[in-house]
Amino acid sequence: MNFYEHTLIARQDLSTLELEGVENKYKDIIDKNAGKIIKVEKWGLLSFAKKIRAYNKGFYIHYKFQGESKTLEEIRKSSIIDNSLIRHLTVKYKKLDTETEYFKDKDINEKKK
Amino acid sequence: MKRKNNKFNKRPQNPLNKLSLFQKSDSRFSKKCPLSGKGAPAVDYKNIKLLRRYISDTDKIMPSRITSVSQNKQRKLTTEIKKAKILGLL
Numbered sequence: 308m309n310f311y312e313h314t315l316i317a318r319q320d321l322s323t324l325e326l327e328g329v330e331n332k333y334k335d336i337i338d339k340n341a342g343k344i345i346k347v348e349k350w351g352l353l354s355f356a357k358k359i360r361a362y363n364k365g366f367y368i369h370y371k372f373q374g375e376s377k378t379l380e381e382i383r384k385s386s387i388i389d390n391s392l393i394r395h396l397t398v399k400y401k402k403l404d405t406e407t408e409y410f411k412d413k414d415i416n417e418k419k420k
Numbered sequence: 421m422k423r424k425n426n427k428f429n430k431r432p433q434n435p436l437n438k439l440s441l442f443q444k445s446d447s448r449f450s451k452k453c454p455l456s457g458k459g460a461p462a463v464d465y466k467n468i469k470l471l472r473r474y475i476s477d478t479d480k481i482m483p484s485r486i487t488s489v490s491q492n493k494q495r496k497l498t499t500e501i502k503k504a505k506i507l508g509l510l
Contacts, residue, residue: 314507316507316508353509355508355509356479356505356508356509356510357508359508365508367507394506394507394508396503396506396507398465398503404462404464407462409464409466409467409468409469410466
């Protein structure tokens with residue numbers, strides 16, 4: 308079992324109900340496939356540095372979990388097909404840092420340069 | 421030998437010599453790496469405030485000879501900056 312971090316970017320024009328659906332969907336995928344969620348962070352609506360596929364903003368959801376290669380495969384499979392996601396990224400860690408949250412203050416994007 | 425040394429020491433130094441633009445300053449090369457050592461900030465793709473310091477105006481990664489980051493940390497910086505760019509954070 309290894310530690311992983313997974314971040315999603317969901318489309319801006321989703322309603323709050325749909326957002327919860329997206330969040331719960333990937334929670335279930337991790338839980339069902341030999342994974343164990345440690346923490347879920349919602350970074351909220353952030354604006355991109357550049358336009359990505361005609362979108363200027365997106366909702367960020369961040370998972371910290373313990374899992375195997377099987378869980379990663381399932382996440383990748385479903386997020387490729389998923390229409391409500393713009394991008395996703397998984398990173399492997401030896402130790403998870405669960406304390407510091409870099410996106411707590413929302414002004415972080417506005418202070419840019 | 422002694423006499424020669426004395427003469428060399430007594431020779432007056434031109435103060436303008438030190439100020440000249442073409443002379444390399446010593447302080448620049450003794451600078452330590454800001455990312456290694458005790459109490460250094462963590463290099464991570466989520467730590468955007470830190471990563472922005474090592475990027476030029478045109479979103480290029482700054483060379484380590486300007487920022488004086490050590491080679492090991494520079495390698496980590498490049499990978500973390502690229503991860504942040506995938507997520508649209510930088």
